Amino acid sequence: MSEPRSRFxxxxxxxxxxxxxxxxxxxxxxxxxxxxxxETKLVEGKERTLLVPGTFEHVEKHISIxxxxxxxxxxxxxxxxxxxxxxxxxxxxxxxxxxxxxxxxIIGGTFGILQRxxxxxxxxxxxxxxxxxxxxxLTIVLMVVMAIGGSTLGMGEEFIPLIPVFLIVSKRLGYxxxxxxALVLIAAEVGFAASTTNPFTVNVAQGIAELPLNSGxxxxxxxxxxxxxxxxVYLLRYGARIKADPSKSYMGEAGFDIDEGPTDNVAxxxxxxxxxxxxxxxxxxxxxxxxQYGWWMADMAGGFFLMGIVAFLIARLPLAxxxxxxxxxxxxxxxxxxxxxxxxxxxxxxxxxxIMDTIVHGAASVLGQVPRYVAVIGMLGFESTLxxxxxxxxxxxxxxxxLMAPLSDILGITRQTAVFAFTCxxxxxxxxxxxxxxxxxxxxLAKIPYTQWLRFMLPLFAMLxxxxxIFLVIxxxxxxx
Numbered sequence: 001m002s003e004p005r006s007r008f009x010x011x012x013x014x015x016x017x018x019x020x021x022x023x024x025x026x027x028x029x030x031x032x033x034x035x036x037x038x039e040t041k042l043v044e045g046k047e048r049t050l051l052v053p054g055t056f057e058h059v060e061k062h063i064s065i066x067x068x069x070x071x072x073x074x075x076x077x078x079x080x081x082x083x084x085x086x087x088x089x090x091x092x093x094x095x096x097x098x099x100x101x102x103x104x105x106i107i108g109g110t111f112g113i114l115q116r117x118x119x120x121x122x123x124x125x126x127x128x129x130x131x132x133x134x135x136x137x138l139t140i141v142l143m144v145v146m147a148i149g150g151s152t153l154g155m156g157e158e159f160i161p162l163i164p165v166f167l168i169v170s171k172r173l174g175y176x177x178x179x180x181x182a183l184v185l186i187a188a189e190v191g192f193a194a195s196t197t198n199p200f201t202v203n204v205a206q207g208i209a210e211l212p213l214n215s216g217x218x219x220x221x222x223x224x225x226x227x228x229x230x231x232x233v234y235l236l237r238y239g240a241r242i243k244a245d246p247s248k249s250y251m252g253e254a255g256f257d258i259d260e261g262p263t264d265n266v267a268x269x270x271x272x273x274x275x276x277x278x279x280x281x282x283x284x285x286x287x288x289x290x291x292q293y294g295w296w297m298a299d300m301a302g303g304f305f306l307m308g309i310v311a312f313l314i315a316r317l318p319l320a321x322x323x324x325x326x327x328x329x330x331x332x333x334x335x336x337x338x339x340x341x342x343x344x345x346x347x348x349x350x351x352x353x354x355i356m357d358t359i360v361h362g363a364a365s366v367l368g369q370v371p372r373y374v375a376v377i378g379m380l381g382f383e384s385t386l387x388x389x390x391x392x393x394x395x396x397x398x399x400x401x402x403l404m405a406p407l408s409d410i411l412g413i414t415r416q417t418a419v420f421a422f423t424c425x426x427x428x429x430x431x432x433x434x435x436x437x438x439x440x441x442x443x444x445l446a447k448i449p450y451t452q453w454l455r456f457m458l459p460l461f462a463m464l465x466x467x468x469x470i471f472l473v474i475x476x477x478x479x480x481x
Contacts, residue, residue, distance in 0.1 A: 014335075014338075014339070014342055017090075017339065017342040017343055017345070017346070018090065018342070020346055021086065021089050021090060021342070021345045021346050021349060022086060024081075024346050024349045024350055024353075025080075025081040025085070025086040025089070025349045025353070027350075027353070027355060028078075028080040028081045028349060028350070028352070028353025028354075028355050029061075029063070029080040029081075029353075031353075031355045031358055031359075032058055032061075032355070032358055033058065033059040033060075033061055033078030033353060033354035033355055033358060034056055034057060034058045034059055034354065034355075034357050034358040034361060035056070035057065035059055035354055035357045036055050036056050036357050036360070036361075036406070037055035056357060056361045058358075059076075059077065059078045059354055060076075060077050060078065061077060061078045061079075061080060062074040062077040062078065062079055063080060067079055067080060067082050068080075068082045068083065069082055069083050069084065070082060070083075070084045071084055071085050078353060078354040078355075079352070079353070080353050081349045081352055081353050085349065085352060086349065089345040089346075089348050089349045089352075090341065090342055090345040092344075092345065092348050093341045093342060093343070093344030093345030093346075093347075093348050094338065094341030094342075094344070094345075095341075096341070096344050096348065097340045097341045097343075097344040098341075099296070099297040099298060100204060100297060100337075100340050101337045101338065101340055101341055102297075102298075102301065102337075103199065103297040103298070103300065103301045104200070104333050104337035104340070105330045105333055105337050106301040106304050106305055106330075107153075107199075107301070107304050107333070108329040108330045108331075108332055108333030108337070109305075109308060109326035109327070109329040109330040109333075110304045110305065110307050110308035110311075110326070110329065111155075111329050112308075112325040112326050112327070112328050112329020112330065112332070113308040113311050113312050113317070113322055113325045113326055113329065114275070114279070114307075114308070114311050115325070115329070116315075116317065116321065116322065116325035117271075117272070117275060117311050117312070117314075117315035117317065118272070118315075119272045119275045119276060119311070119315075120162065121162075121165060122267065122268040122269070122272045123268065123272060123276065125267075125268060126268040135173040135174070135175070135239065136236055136239075138169070138173070139173075139183060139232065139235060139236060139239070140232055142166075142169075142183055142187070143183060143186065143187035143228060143231065143232050143235070144187075144228060144232075145187075146159065146183075146184060146187035146188055146191065147187040147188070147190050147191035147194075147224065147228045147231075148191060149188070149191060150187065150188040150189065150190070150191025150192040150198070151191035151192070151194055151195055151196045151197070151198060151224050152191075152196055152197045152198065152283070153197075153198070153199070153283070154192065154195070154198040154199050154200035154201060154393065155188060155191075156188050156189075156192060156430075156438045159184050159185075159188050159438075159442075160332075160438065160442060160445065162184060163180070163181060163184060163442050163445040163446050164445065166180045166181070166183045166184050167180040167181070167446060168180075169183065170183065173239070174243050175239050175242060175243065176242055176246075176249040176250075176251045177251055177446050177447065177448050178238075178249070178250055178251060178446075178448060178452070178453065178456050179235065179238065179239050179242070180446065181442055181443070181446040181448060181453075182235050182238075182456070182457075183235070184442065185431060185438075185439065185442055186231045186234075186235060186431070186460070187228065187231065188438075189427055189428065189430050189431045190224075190227045190228050190231045190427075190428075190464070191224065191228070192393065192423075192426075192427040192430065193227065193423055193424050193426070193427020193428045193430075193464070193468070194220060194223050194224035194227045194228070194423070194424075194427070195220065195423045195427065196214070196217055196220050196221060196224060197214050197217075197287055198393070198423070199297075199300060200393040201393035201397060201422070201423050201426060201427065202214075202220075202419060202423050203290075204393070204397040204401075205397040205401045205419045205422050205423065206416075206419055207296070208397060208401035208402060208405065209401050209404075209405040209415040209416075209418065209419055210405070210415070211415055211416060211419065213290045213296075214287060214290060215416065215481070216416045216419075216420070216480060216481060219420070219471070219474075219475065219480055220420070223467075223468075223471050226467060227464060227467060227468075230460070230463055230464060230467060231460065231464070234459075234460045234463065238456070250452045250453075250455050250456050251448070251452060271314050271315055271316075274314050275310070275311045275314050275315065278307075278310045278311070278314065279307045279310070279311065282303055282306055282307050282310065283303070283307070285303065286300055286303040286304070289303070308322075308326060347402055351402075356402065360406055360407050360410070363407055364407055364410040364411065367379075367407070367411060368410070368411065372411060372412060372413055372476050373473050373476055373477075375411050375413065376411075376413055376417060376421060376472045376473065376475070376476050377469050377472060377473070379404060379407075379408075379418060379421040379422075379425070379472075380421045380424055380425045380465070380468060380469060380472060381425070382425070383404075383421055383422050383424070383425025383426055383429075384425040384426075384428070384429040384465070386425075387425065387426050387429040387430065387433060393426055393427070397422060397426075401418070401419070401422060404418040404419075404421070404422060405418055413476055414475070414479055414480050414481055416475070416480050416481050417472065417475040417476060417480045420471070420472060420475055420480065421468075421472055424465075424468035424471075424472070425468075428461060428464045428465055428468065429461075431457055431460075431461060432454060432457055432458065432461050439453075
């Protein structure tokens with residue numbers, strides 16, 4: 001008997017973000033405008049523009065019919081966002097976020113080439129051959145590798161094509177569909193949340209918060225280790241339970257049928273080892289250059305572009321084939337990249353209507369009434385909730401960090417702690433929210449109903465969020481920098 005279809009269908013992320021931009025535009029008409037003073041300081045050898053706490057003042061709004069249509073700026077007054085400004089907010093957001101957008105496209109193209117060389121599938125096949133009869137050992141190896149990929153490279157969308165492969169792994173080990181998908185998603189999202197050098201989240205957030213890129217690594221690495229242990233133990237316990245009694249599966253099935261196809265017979269060759277070693281070396285240099293030479297998005301994109309070139313040369317792919325793979329990889333990143341610009345439109349209308357500082361001031365007034373330890377957990381909850389509407393790491397960083405960084409100044413919490421609250425709130429919630437493109441795409445490939453996934457994932461989500469809250473309290477206590 002088929003399950004009744006839900007009448008409610010979650011809108012596309014672009015629709016959601018456009019609605020948010022529109023609602024924020026309306027807010028500029030009703031939320032009081034205001035602003036803080038700013039000052040320029042020398043931070044880490046560079047001039048930074050910082051909010052001056054305690055200088056907030058309300059700004060009178062100038063409201064007119066012309067302003068509602070085409071805009072009517074008046075010096076010394078705040079102008080609410082009119083129709084023309086609303087319609088241009090997203091294009092302006094795309095323009096403002098161009099460096100991040102094209103960075104994402106280049107990474108997508110590079111991983112398209114890597115996938116075409118077969119290095120990812122071949123490496124997994126080799127693991128299957130070596131550890132295929134030892135389910136727990138294979139689970140640990142695969143999840144650790146993917147968590148590192150999510151934490152360092154921000155890999156998420158790149159794992160979507162691997163779902164059929166991991167369903168095969170799960171079937172061979174005697175588990176269900178949920179176990180096969182969880183192998184991928186739990187590891188990827190734990191790594192994404194416990195970001196160390198993730199260019200999409202922690203690097204973007206630290207840049208906005210005016211912090212040195214890839215700073216604060218010690219606490220993040222410790223958190224990554226503990227978080228992935230929690231995820232692995234949770235999944236292994238689930239696997240042991242359904243192996244002992246298949247009826248315990250949330251899918252309600254003793255097994256499942258899947259076309260294994262040729263994916264399990266990809267031969268691992270010496271050229272795959274060469275590709276892995278070369279890409280690892282290039283990535284290590286990118287991280288070094290970010291810290292030593294001040295590389296940013298365009299420079300890092302050039303490094304990833306080099307990865308694609310090296311992989312294509314080592315694999316001896318025909319030029320036309322490599323080009324097609326690169327284009328396909330970029331095509332798969334269209335939503336992930338453009339959503340950053342859509343989300344940036346939100347901060348543009350908030351700033352244009354001069355209500356962004358009002359929101360900072362209001363949040364500070366509320367959170368200022370509670371201990372810092374409670375306030376930082378409030379930040380975590382705020383980031384997790386907002387991710388329902390802005391399911392993009394870079395996009396959410398673009399929206400929230402301009403608020404959270406100065407808010408942390410006011411609360412006496414380090415900006416590094418605010419960034420940590422952002423990465424945890426954004427990353428872990430991606431495993432449960434229905435607006436996550438990665439989650440919904442993987443569920444579709446794995447043929448797992450969203451409700452059944454929630455039954456499995458919500459207890460683990462609660463555990464990971466609790467762990468994040470503990471680490472945030474520790475971060476406040478030690479003055480995490």
